[in-house]
Amino acid sequence: MARRRPQAMAAVSSGAGGAVYRSRDPVRNLRLRVRLQRGTSSGPLLPQAPPLLTGPALPGLSDRAGTGARRPPEEEEEEAEVGWQEKLFSQFEVDLYQNESACQTPLDRQYREEILKLEKAGGRKNCRIFTYTDHDRFTNLEEHCQKVTDSDHEVPSYLAERMANVRRRRQDCRPTEASSLKSKIITWEPSEEFIKNNHVINTPVQTMYIMGDLGPYGKLGRREYEHVLCTIKVDDNGVITVKPDFTDTKGAYQIEVDGEKREVWKYTIENASVQMKPEEEEREQRVFRDLYGRYKEYLSGLVGSEFEMTLPGTLRLFVNGEIVSAQGYEYDNLYVHFFVELPNQWSSPAFQQLSGVTQTCATKALGWENVAYFSYLFTLEMFFTQGVESQDSLPQWPVLYFEVLSLDFWQRYRVEGYGSLVLPASPGLHNLTIPTWRPVELGTVAELRRFFIGGSPELEDITYVRTPSTFKGERLSRFGFRTETTGSVTFRLYCLQQSKAFLETSAMRQRMQSVLDRLGGFSQQGSVYSVLEAFQRARRRMQEARESLPQDLISASASAVHQSQEP
Known part of the structure; x- marks a missing residue:
């Protein structure tokens, strides 16, 4: 992959503490140019580097440009170009790793070999500017010692201490065997390291520090004079965090060093990536x-x-339902039997089952009630086709009828309650709790029969819970029918509607020609049925009242209304 120009790093956010960029280019192409200069609190940073000194060359130090000129080790100004995870040794590390007994880890021994090679090649090119890579000890200590405030007496919280142990590190990618192409979904025996790295959701991050040795003359290589000039963090999503931000159009950053002599150091950071x-x-x-x-x-x-699209003039209704629970019933071991009744102009596919029975569930005491949790799932798919004779009428929606029954030790069942639910007319999530009732008989004998034998009055037609579909009269009398309120059943319904009428907008329609065209706006008006039904009931009551009043009283009231409307 070729190197990408610096403009390809799109800035996501920036502030006084740093900036966040996003780049699709590999992070190995990132290069930064850091320039460090000793100055005063009011002295500006020079825009260009001064010419190299032409004095006598010192052994062990070479020019960064490779022209053969030599620098004094503690000059006033230094400039270095650093790549991603490029290691520049400090004077402290050079002195430390030259001692073989101080090399305890494989990384220490690798650094010792590199330092010895640098010494043979003429010495390191940097003097005050050096780096700490992702695997150095300094990076690990900095991650474990992150502070939230600038107080010296800050005590980390319990959560901060626990999160400090979760090191967000890029895991070593092991080669995948040819037979195991799919990743493991379940880790049956997780190790402690696996648990520590995966018990929180995090993104692996690599860190790099560009440091500056700001010690006075003759005191280079002391830890107390090391200062962080820039921190760069890169994650797997291509997000690059630079703290502080590049000084393209800003002034130089400065660091005040307290010591034998108060000194001010200024430095700039530039994006030196090669243009594509x-x-x-x-x-x-x-x-x-x-x-x-x-x-x-x-x-x-x-x-x-x-x-798959529906036919023109057709509404498709999907219902993903769940019978959540039943509560408040007299006996234990409950189950629910339900079925869906489709009104006129509604149909369902041949494979669609419109009835079902839940499993038998024991109740659990929750507060003052006994609750049976079913969590029974069912799916319904129905079609509504607009007819010519019903252009001006609202469609009737399907009704879900259900009955709650209990099962005793002798496998005898009792009816605990009946109920009905009109499927919601608006799409989305609906949580509904439907109360139930059951028919009862007067007298103690009926209750004893229900307790010992298990028999109880039942409905021959469960649609009698509402208006039966077979009823064709004007008035349905239930005089003498005795019922008792029992418990309730909770449903959770996810409704989805599909129709070509939803694709049409109000600007494309001059007028609403059919009821199906109004379904798009009807989805946001779930109470339109109740409003229309209340209006029709009020209209019927008004007509009945007018018919029962004397004719002279009606004419007098009409004349009074007419006089009140005159100016």
């Missing part, structure tokens, strides 16, 4: 387009290009 050539960028864009095109074709092959 136009032909390389165009070739990269072609590769990306080809890759995204193949991935799009792959997704299209999985999903398919055909989307």
Whole structure:
């Protein structure tokens, strides 16, 4: 992958503490240029580096540009260009790793070999500017000692101490065997390291510190004079955090050092990534387009290009339901039997089951009631077709009838309650608790029969809970029918509606021609049925009242209304 120009790092956010960028380019192409200069509290930072000194060369130090000129080890100004995770040794590390007994880890021994090679090649090019990479001890200590405030007496909380042990590190990617192409979904025997790294959701982050040795003359290589100039963090999502931000259009940062002599150091940070050539960028864009095109074709092959649409003039209703619980009933071991009644102009696919029975569930005492948790799932799919004779009438929605029964030790059942539920007319989530009732007989004998034998009055037609579908009269009399209120059943319904009428907007329609065209706006008006029904009931009562009043009283009231409306 060619190097990307610095402008490809899109800034996400920035502030006084730092800035966050996002880049699609590999982070190995990132390079930073840091310039450090000793100055005064009011002295500006020079815009350009001064010419190199031409005095006598000192052994062990070479020019960064490789021209053969030599620098004094403690000059007033230094400039270094650092790549991602590039290691620049400090004077302290050079003195430390030259002692073989101080090398305890493989990383220490590797650093010792690199320092010895640098000494043979003429010495290190940097003097005051050095780096700590992601695997250095300094990086680990900094992550475990993060502070929230600037107080010296800050005590970390319990959560901060626990989170400090979760090191967000990039895990070593082991080669996957050819037979195990799929990742493990369940880890049956997780190790302690696996639990520590995965018990919180985090993104692996790599860190790098650009440091400055701001010690006075003759005292380089002391830890107390090391200061962090810049912190760079990169995660797996291509997010780059730079703290402090690049000084492209800003002034230089400064650090005041307290010691034998108060000194001020100023430094700048620039993005020195190599720009991409136009032909390389165009070739990269072609590769990306080809890759995204193949991935799009792959997704299209999985999903398919055909989307099933309903016929014109048809409403499709999906209901993903759940019978959550039943509470407040007299006996234990409850189960629910339910079925859906489809009104006129409603239909369902041949494979659709419109009835079901839950499992038998024992109750659990919760407060003052005994609750049986079913968590029984069911799915319904129905179609409503607009007819010519019902253009001006609102459709009747399907009704879910159910009965709650209990089962005793002798496998005898009792009816605990009947109820009904009109499926919601608006899409979305609906949590409904429906009360139930059961028919009763007068006298003690009926209750004894129910307790010992298990028999109880039942409805021959469960649709009698509402108006039966077979009833064709004007008035349904229930005089003498005795009932008793029992418990309630809780339903959770997820409703989805699909119709071509929803694709039409009000600007495209001059007028609403049918009831189905109003379904788009009807979804946001779930109470329209109740309003219309109340209006029709009030209208019927008004007509009945007018018929029962004398004719002379009606004419007198009408004349009074007419006089009140005159100006």
